[in-house]
Amino acid sequence: MRDRRAERHQETVDEIVATAWRLAGVSGLAGVSLRELAAEIGMRPQSLYTYFDGKNAIYDAMFAQGCRQFAAGQAAWELVGDLHTDLRTIGRHFVEFCTQDPVRYQLMFQRPIPEFEPSAESFAISVDSLAAIQAHLASLGIDDPRDIDLFTAIGTGLADQQISNDPGGDRWIRLVDEAVDMFVAHVSSRARAHPANREGQRR
Amino acid sequence: MRDRRAERHQETVDEIVATAWRLAGVSGLAGVSLRELAAEIGMRPQSLYTYFDGKNAIYDAMFAQGCRQFAAGQAAWELVGDLHTDLRTIGRHFVEFCTQDPVRYQLMFQRPIPEFEPSAESFAISVDSLAAIQAHLASLGIDDPRDIDLFTAIGTGLADQQISNDPGGDRWIRLVDEAVDMFVAHVSSRARAHPANREGQRR
DNA sequence: GTCTATATTTGGATAGAC
DNA sequence: GTCTATCCAAATATAGAC
Structure with missing residues (x-):
């Protein structure tokens, strides 16, 4: 059966990456910050670590x-x-x-x-x-x-x-x-x- | 007559710019920091403001x-x-x-x-x-x-x-x-x- | 999975003594 | 011109409660 939890997780991952692209468009790739990224999607910066090991992992995605x-x-x-x-x-x-x-x-x-x-x-x-x-x-x-x-x-x-x-x-x-x-x-x-x-x- | 003070000033300006180029080569342009720059030339970061109005002024130079x-x-x-x-x-x-x-x-x-x-x-x-x-x-x-x-x-x-x-x-x-x-x-x-x-x- | 709390580092910049 | 002293903001990251 469908794994609703995994689906939600993947959706959040996708949203993080999409937001990172958007922020990079504004402030440049090097200017992407986890704080701002988290704020954009209504999260605390620390919560991003549930989805990515760190900033470079987001770049890699x-x-x-x-x-x-x-x-x-x-x-x-x-x-x-x-x-x-x-x-x-x-x-x-x-x-x-x-x-x-x-x-x-x-x-x-x-x-x-x-x-x-x-x-x-x-x-x-x-x-x-x-x-x-x-x-x-x-x-x-x-x-x-x-x-x-x-x-x-x-x-x-x-x-x-x-x-x-x-x-x-x-x-x-x-x-x-x-x-x-x-x-x-x-x-x-x-x-x-x-x-x-x-x-x-x-x- | 020669303005020895102005000459020294210009030399320091040149050294700052040269060091900025070098640091940019290592950490990328966006990665240049005034702290590191100042440390490289044996200065406190604040002293750089004697020569440049700020980071963007260094980029401009x-x-x-x-x-x-x-x-x-x-x-x-x-x-x-x-x-x-x-x-x-x-x-x-x-x-x-x-x-x-x-x-x-x-x-x-x-x-x-x-x-x-x-x-x-x-x-x-x-x-x-x-x-x-x-x-x-x-x-x-x-x-x-x-x-x-x-x-x-x-x-x-x-x-x-x-x-x-x-x-x-x-x-x-x-x-x-x-x-x-x-x-x-x-x-x-x-x-x-x-x-x-x-x-x-x-x- | 998300939060609070916190650690730690680093960054740019200002005020004022010397 | 350089320093000490500070400020303030922002950054990444970890620990542990809920």
């Missing part, structure tokens, strides 16, 4: 949630097997995901709190997502690590500029398609120029 | 110093008037500057501390630098705001990935030249494809 959200979106990507089309899909979704929630982007892709390290379990979720992307890129012929690094740099660059210099707008978001075109043209032109390199080069 | 450092490097750029060459120069210097000091990059180009806003005087320094770059790009024929935004996104993306995923290494730094090639090819191909657009297009 936020990190894991962000990774799961990315993975969920990723599972819904409609990839068709065409390099140009799929890179646009991936690029759009990535930049959209990042800019949707700047604090989430900060927590997942930068290291704003030096003393916080995601737990191995949480980190594994993000590793899986990245591996899936890499595998798909490889299936499209993008298997040079340099190309992958260049592509991720373009994606994070657009997201980063959007968040830092036009928060809430779309000044860089709307450049995604053009940036992907640029990248595809680049890797394509090289493939045409040196068709033997892909299989033959060993050093 | 750091921000201004970062901007001056960038401007100083920029003044030494050897630009020759060739699009490809100059973009490489600019791109290399920008990414190098950012990755040289991740905390400085964070303070200058992101907003890690929500309650801190650089003062108008400090901000003006960075505006000047950006304007100079834009003017030079315009002189090279890059005057479409979209192209400028795309170029800055590439620069920050490389810097950001380097800092976040390979701190101290050169995995993304060494991609700068290739990225510039990609960008130049992109804007050049469009210029060839639609030669009339540059002057004629109005909407």
